[in-house]
Amino acid sequence: MTINGRAFIAGAYEHPTRKAPDKSVAQLHAEAAAGALADAGLTKDDVDGYFCAGDAPGLGPLAMADYMNLRLRHLDSTDIGGASYIAHVAHAAQAIAMGHCNVALITLAGRPRSAGHSGTAARPVIADAPDSPWETPFGPTTVNLYALCARRHMHEFGTTAEQLAWIKVAASHHAQHNPHAMLRDVVTVEDVLASPMVADPLHRLDCCVVSDGGGALVVVRPEIARSLKRPLVRVRGAGEAQKGQLGGEVDLTWSAARHSGPAAFAEAGVTPADIKYASIYDSFTITVLMQLEDLGFCEKGQGGRFVADGTLISGSGRLPFNTDGGGLCNNHPANRGGITKVIEAVRQLRGEAHAAVQVRNCDLAVATGIGGLLGSRHGAATLVLGRE
Amino acid sequence: MARISSTCLTLRDGDWPDPPASPESAPFVAAAKEGRFLLRRCTACGKAHWYPRSLCPFCFGETAWEEASGEGTIYSFTVLAREDPPRAIAYVTLAEGPTMLTSLVACEAGQLAIGQPVRLVFASSKNGTPVPCFRPVGEGDPPWMEPEA
Numbered sequence: 001m002t003i004n005g006r007a008f009i010a011g012a013y014e015h016p017t018r019k020a021p022d023k024s025v026a027q028l029h030a031e032a033a034a035g036a037l038a039d040a041g042l043t044k045d046d047v048d049g050y051f052c053a054g055d056a057p058g059l060g061p062l063a064m065a066d067y068m069n070l071r072l073r074h075l076d077s078t079d080i081g082g083a084s085y086i087a088h089v090a091h092a093a094q095a096i097a098m099g100h101c102n103v104a105l106i107t108l109a110g111r112p113r114s115a116g117h118s119g120t121a122a123r124p125v126i127a128d129a130p131d132s133p134w135e136t137p138f139g140p141t142t143v144n145l146y147a148l149c150a151r152r153h154m155h156e157f158g159t160t161a162e163q164l165a166w167i168k169v170a171a172s173h174h175a176q177h178n179p180h181a182m183l184r185d186v187v188t189v190e191d192v193l194a195s196p197m198v199a200d201p202l203h204r205l206d207c208c209v210v211s212d213g214g215g216a217l218v219v220v221r222p223e224i225a226r227s228l229k230r231p232l233v234r235v236r237g238a239g240e241a242q243k244g245q246l247g248g249e250v251d252l253t254w255s256a257a258r259h260s261g262p263a264a265f266a267e268a269g270v271t272p273a274d275i276k277y278a279s280i281y282d283s284f285t286i287t288v289l290m291q292l293e294d295l296g297f298c299e300k301g302q303g304g305r306f307v308a309d310g311t312l313i314s315g316s317g318r319l320p321f322n323t324d325g326g327g328l329c330n331n332h333p334a335n336r337g338g339i340t341k342v343i344e345a346v347r348q349l350r351g352e353a354h355a356a357v358q359v360r361n362c363d364l365a366v367a368t369g370i371g372g373l374l375g376s377r378h379g380a381a382t383l384v385l386g387r388e
Numbered sequence: 389m390a391r392i393s394s395t396c397l398t399l400r401d402g403d404w405p406d407p408p409a410s411p412e413s414a415p416f417v418a419a420a421k422e423g424r425f426l427l428r429r430c431t432a433c434g435k436a437h438w439y440p441r442s443l444c445p446f447c448f449g450e451t452a453w454e455e456a457s458g459e460g461t462i463y464s465f466t467v468l469a470r471e472d473p474p475r476a477i478a479y480v481t482l483a484e485g486p487t488m489l490t491s492l493v494a495c496e497a498g499q500l501a502i503g504q505p506v507r508l509v510f511a512s513s514k515n516g517t518p519v520p521c522f523r524p525v526g527e528g529d530p531p532w533m534e535p536e537a
Contacts, residue, residue, distance in 0.1 A: 125408060133413035134439035137404040137519040138491045144477045147466035155464070155502045199466045247445035248438035248486025250479055252464055376489065 002237075002267055007093035007104075008225035009233040009385065011040025011218030012346040014324075014339075016180050018331060020212040021114040025057045026067045028109035028214040028333075033068060036216035041228045042103060047218075049074035049101030051092060053084035055110045055334040064107065074101040080242065080379025081371025082281060082336035084108075085217070087381035089342060090238030092219035102221050109214025110334025117335065118210045119143045119283070120198060131376070142335075143207060143284070145375030147199035150286040152252040154201060156301065159289070161201050163304030165192035167285040168205050168328050170312035175325025177354040182209045183329040206285040208327035208337065215339040217346075231350040232388035236270070236364075239263025244377045253301075254294055255287075255370055256380035261295035264366070268384035272296045275384075276362045277348040278319055279341035281369035282326040288312075291368055292319075295382065314357040323348065323357035338369040342383065349387040363387040395469060395497035397476050399521070404491075404513040412442060415453055420518035425508050427456045427484060438486035458508030459483040460522060467497040480506055480522050494523040 013035030015028060023031075029052070037043060050072050056064045060077035074095045078087055085108050092104035112118065119142035125132055153159045169189055175181040187205060195204040225232055241259035265271060272295055282288045289303040297319060298306040314320035324330045324344040327337040345365040347353045353362075365385050372378035407413070419426045428440040432449025436456075444451050465478035476492040492500060493511060506522035513519050 125405075127408040130410075130412070130441070131439060133407045133410040135489050136407045137513050137517075138477050138489055139405060139475070140477060140489065144466050144468060148464040148477070148479060151466060151502070152464040197469060199468055201466075245438070245487070245489075248436070248488065250463060250481075250487035252479070 003090060003093035003097055004236050004267055005222065005234055006097035007219050007235045008222060009089065009217055009235065009342070009346050010220045010225050010228050010230055011036040011042065012343045013039050013216050014331065014343045015109065015214040015333065017213050018180065018182050018211040019113050020111050023111070025055070025109055025111060026064060028111065029056060029064050029107045030068050032109055032214040032216035033105055033107050036105070036218045040218040040220070040230060042218060044068060044070065046103045047105045048072060049092060049095055049104035051076045051088035051104060051106040053077060053079040053108070053336070055108055055336055074104070080240070080381065082283065082338045083369035083371030083379050083381040084336070085339035086342060086367055086369045086383050087240045089217060089219055089235060089383055090240065090381070093235045093238070096219065096221050102224060104219040106217040106219065106339065107214065108334055108336055108339040110336070111212035112335045113210050113212045119207065119335065140373070140376060142373060143202060144199040145373040146284045146286055147202045148375040149252045149290065150201050153286065153289070156253055157304065159304035161193055162189050163308045164206055164285040164289060165189040166307045166310065167282065167288045167312065168192050170310060170317065171282065171322055171326045171328040173313045174323045174357050175329030177356040178325045178330055181325040181330040182211055183325070202284060202286070208283050208332045209329065210335065211331050211333055213331055213333035215333065215343050217339065217342055233346050233349045234386045234388055235383065236386045237264040237266065237268030237384040238382065239267070240379065240381045242379045252375060255290045255374060256378060257291045257294035257368055257370065257382060260380040260382040261368060264382035264384045270364060270384060274364055275366050277323070277345065277359045277365040278321045279345045279365065279367040280321050281337050281341055282322055282328045283337060283370065285328070287370055287374060288321070290374070291370065295366070295368060314359060320357070320359050323353050336371070338371065338381070341367040341369055345385055349385055395467070395474060397493055397495050397497055398473055399493045399509070399511050400473065400475070401511045402514065404511055404519045406513045406515045407517055412440065416440060417517055420510055420520065423510065425456050425458045425520060426453045427482070427486065428452065429454050436484045436486050438482070438488040457483045460506050462492070462500065462502050462504045462506055463487050464502060465492055465500055469497065476500065478522070491521045492523065493521045499524065
């Protein structure tokens with residue numbers, strides 16, 4: 001049993017807004033949904049499966065399903081943070097393969113920029129979370145839990161701040177071509193190192209943007225995909241995994257992508273060397289570095305050397321990544337970057353990325369993400385997509 | 389005493405966010421108020437773990453409290469120099485084995501390094517709950533004294 005070939009991504013839409021103080025979160029979800037359905041050539045009434053995560057307002061999928069007045073026979077609100085929407089594509093393909101739905105809609109939206117929610121703020125205390133009594137006093141914000149991984153990686157493997165900076169440099173080379181990107185100026189390694197230290201060794205330019213906005217995807221059965229007028233983007237393989245503190249056997253040198261990545265490649269029947277384009281969740285530069293290693297694009301510990309000198313820059317580097325500018329420069333709606341990773345992979349496979357960053361003959365792509373907190377508890381989801 | 393340099397990590401006694409109370413952490417808090425640092429070890433497989441749980445995270449066996457040495461080494465850390473006062477969050481590997489999320493206090497941030505020996509020091513949260521922090525072994529009193537308000 002496999003999902004390979006059992007479902008296609010027929011619609012993808014990234015909301016163009018990056019600041020929406022006068023819109024509701026529900027409105028942004030619905031606008032993204034409308035955009036993705038229009039992209040696919042489908043209507044709201046075609047939707048019979050709906051997927052969302054913790055950014056959706058209300059109880060699970062119920063409030064948004066009602067807001068959009070959907071008639072559903074399959075619902076899924078799996079939440080593994082920003083990686084959720086990558087997992088949702090796989091879950092949608094599973095549901096379609098089992099005959100539980102035909103047209104699955106996935107939405108994400110939020111307005112953390114307008115609400116003033118960033119990764120340097122203390123995360124809300126969830127009193128019942130079993131770790132809260134032990135960790136709340138120490139103020140584990142998002143950025144400092146990623147910084148702990150970066151410092152340990154430097155200690156174990158000799159990774160440098162300059163090498164991490166190359167990831168931001170590559171993203172900025174792509175963002176200059178995206179009129180919607182928040183940060184369109186091309187930056188240098190020196191610019192990254194000269195930016196203010198937020199949580200050492202992570203500088204301000206090692207961190208993603210905080211943006212309002214959203215995105216949506218439509219996943220359909222093969223027969224429906226072939227009846228539509230869009231290029232065929234096939235779901236070829238998927239994997240998901242999670243990692244915590246391992247009972248105290250903490251090891252910050254690897255992420256759960258170490259398990260989700262190989263599972264996705266195996267299901268797709270491909271290897272990292274076959275991949276033409278990679279969408280890699282870039283909440284921080286270290287997030288990209290660790291996923292590159294964990295997916296097998298290079299050996300563990302060699303990520304710094306791999307990304308240095310522009311390996312990730314489309315047109316000149318051998319593994320073009322995040323050609324929309326990624327979370328580092330373009331967009332990180334709801335502080336959750338998974339859906340934009342899938343959207344840009346779909347653009348690349350359709351040949352609809354910006355001409356300056358479009359990968360030639362892009363017929364195989366990976367979209368991978370880390371949700372939650374890399375340094376304490378996180379989920380990972382990986383998707384291999386192919387053009388028919 | 390004059391305010392120390394911006395990279396001075398103070399004890400922040402009485403200034404830490406309050407941890408939510410839990411039946412599972414109550415015995416730890418009670419012992420900490422007597423200056424004792426507890427962790428839990430499995431009565432079946434014999435392994436110590438962190439954070440403390442009623443069921444062993446390695447084998448689901450029963451666990452029991454024991455007093456720990458309070459000795460450890462820094463596994464990783466980050467200094468949040470922009471915060472006022474500056475602070476450092478860290479993972480510290482205890483002599484008993486497990487690695488725990490904590491904060492490094494009473495030291496100069498520039499002197500911290502992975503592998504450095506540290507020793508437990510209880511600070512207290514705003515409501516007086518003991519907070520298990522660590523300070524480098526061998527640091528003298530100055531320069532980590534609390535700055536004047």
